[in-house]
Amino acid sequence: MQDYLVIILPLIWAVVIAFGIFVYVLLDGFDLGLGLLFLAAPSHAARDTMMRSVAPVWDGNETWLVLGGAALFAAFPLAYAVILPALYLPLVLMLVGLILRGVAFEFRFKADTSRFLWDWAFAGGSLLATSMQGIALGAFIQGFAVVDRHYAGGAFDWLTPFAILTAFALIAGYTLLACGWLIMKTEGALRDWAFVQAERALVGVVGFILVVSLWTPLQNATVAARWFDWPNIIMFSPVPAVTAAAVVALSYALRRRRVHLPFLLTAALFVLSYTGIAISFFPYIIPPDITIWQAASPPETQSFLLVGLVPILPVILGYTAWNYYVFRGRVREGDGYH
């Protein structure tokens, strides 16, 4: 029984954490994307509308990041203890970005003359957090130097051309998500503007998906083998094929001015890209060498937390959905704040 748990529990937790991080990327992705679009917004009233469209939900969206961190700490303490020091400066900057973005929600609506400051904090914080998350992704793909269960690299190992590329990729991705959100949640001039921005962002997203997908196997033989060896090449070929189909569908949906499809298809692109990363790196949680089983906490820890997670997670998903339901419908210009 114990042997069985040692194999299966880390797998379950890898899925749970991957799910949590993905939900974070998807939900806070459109919050942060609004910040990226914020200063370019067509009017001050449009900025108010953009911010109000996520004000009741951003806190819950950000909580998935805390879950990702805490669950990694619990289920894979070694990964938490290696990756966080390795990404020390990007993570600190990400946290500072999230702080500026978060307080801007509260301060901006209470400010009069100083409102422009919190516009900048919202946009700058979102840009900082997004680019640092993109850098973290790039650094993860490139792997971490580990000696004797500790991070053994330097303070700036994460600063590579590839990581800068993934930062730009995430900026494009979050922007596209936010456009999809605005198309779904707003109307009139702001929605028209979001359609235009979405088409631009889509070009960027497609370009970055291509470059990252080609560059990753080129710099990493294991990843290349994972995708191109027989029979994997057949087994995994649906991923790029479906991605291409989603891009075509999204481009079509934007041209036909569909309201819900752009957001859903962008979400699909995120799912597919995320799946691609999972296929490339499974079962390594600290690339290039440490697997989920090597980094796992003992079954006593993983089962203790799983016993709570199984009943609680559906309840969380339930009231999160209820929260979105309460604030359903379009946000109109001039709706009051609390």
Add this chain to the structure above:
Amino acid sequence: MESLDPVLLSRLQFGFTISFHILFPAFTIGLAAWIAVLELLWWLRDRAIYGEISRLWTKVFAVSFGMGVVSGIVLSYEFGTNWSVLSERAGNILGPLLSYEVLTAFFLEAGFIGVMLFGRDRVPRPVHVLSACVVALGTLISAFWILSANSWMQTPQGYVLQDGVFHPVDWSAIVFNPSFPYRFMHMVAAAFLTTAFVVGGIGAWYLLAGRRADHGRIMVGMAVSIIVWLAPLQLILGDMHGLNVRDHQPAKLAAMEGHWETQRGAPLILMAWPDMAAETNHLELAIPRIGSLILTHSWDGEVTGLKAFAPQDRPYAPIVFWSFRLMVGVGMLMILVAGLSAWLLLRKRLFDSRWFLRLLMLCSPLGFVAVLAGWVTAEVGRQPWVVYGVLRTTDAVSPVPGGSVAASLALFVLVYGVIFGAGLYYIAKVIRQGSAASQPEQEPMAPRRPMAAAD
């Protein structure tokens, strides 16, 4: 960058970021509960004034809660960024406690705060009231888990060590470790007192300034009705917590009391400057035997001194000694306010004694001072251990260069300074605007229920 010590800098950074953070939970735990009570009163008694006060303080809550959230996320990552050896060794135990906090508290708060802040017109009134109650419950559940984790680091049990890594054996022993029940009660009481003093102080200002005196009376009245019994009760809870420290962390207790020698009939040292090198106190002012009476509840009970511990196992006594005195001093001041309130309540002079209202106004930040001083006592007193008696703080730090930590510390000080200033400014603005709102000629009463007529 040899001169930048990552251990010291990481300690400073954690101390700074957690001290900043704790101000907000210390305030919002009580505030959430109070808003929930106001919402319930508003709903059940159907008097508009409760709704008005709730609306005003909900804005204050929103700002404070937002600052608590963003500063709290930093902490959940600092375990890994700055204390990776602690994370690797103790993650098996601390990880699930923090994860349960996220699962049972953070999501709950985040899921209902949207409705609490923005949903008044979107959901039926009972649902809005319920949302406020759920947020209040979330703050308490959050305190439960984080204090359990902190208490386990103070009084660890329920584990075995394998190759230096903590492995859980008994989860109920871990969650309900010896210092947890006392720390939890002491902290929650501190949080409610903190809120009561802020609300009372602002209410007193309303009354003194003659603005919205109807609001001011309710604020002062409700705040005082908490202070009157909770301030004295906190002394008892603190004493119980102190006895627990005596049993489980005797070196911390010796530093708090400034005792060097182990002795029977120990004095109560009121003032002194403990000298770590000379192992003695300078400028000591003490009352004989009272120390033993307080610490052992007997005239000649034995009290352990710092010399019973090897020099490298002693906390830095001057900080612990004085932060403890600051906390106790503030506690005594709170009890004085409680006593005066009770006296004025009995004489029905609470709302028109201007000297008392002025005192209450001056006392509004007291809770924050006591909370910070108490946490400094608890955490500096835990040194040199991060997990008491098992893992040293110096052995727990991340392999991150001192330069990185110095840069992040400077950045946090800068950013927190700005947002703290802005937060205070906007809270003050909300309160000022609330006081400037015109007072209705006659309170609009709409007695739909028999209860409302009975007011």
